[in-house]
Amino acid sequence: MVKELERAGIPTVHVCTIVPISKTVGANRIVPAVAIPHPLGNPSLGPKEEYALRKKLVEKALKALETDIEGQTVFE
Numbered sequence: 001m002v003k004e005l006e007r008a009g010i011p012t013v014h015v016c017t018i019v020p021i022s023k024t025v026g027a028n029r030i031v032p033a034v035a036i037p038h039p040l041g042n043p044s045l046g047p048k049e050e051y052a053l054r055k056k057l058v059e060k061a062l063k064a065l066e067t068d069i070e071g072q073t074v075f076e
Contacts, residue, residue, distance in 0.1 A: 013061040029064040
């Protein structure tokens with residue numbers, strides 16, 4: 001689906017836990033997530049720390065959306 005959205009002119013970020021799979025499916029903007037069972041969080045953190053973690057991931061994804069790229073790019 002990521003490739004089709006990009007083809008339609010809609011910039012898309014693929015937040016994923018396994019970067020090689022994202023590369024294989026052809027995602028252009030890739031943001032690595034936390035872990036497979038909890039891609040956008042960490043239940044072992046307290047509420048404030050988990051909020052900060054999630055905020056950081058969303059900010060990274062937004063930065064990836066506004067970045068001009070040439071080909072597949074992983075935003076560490």
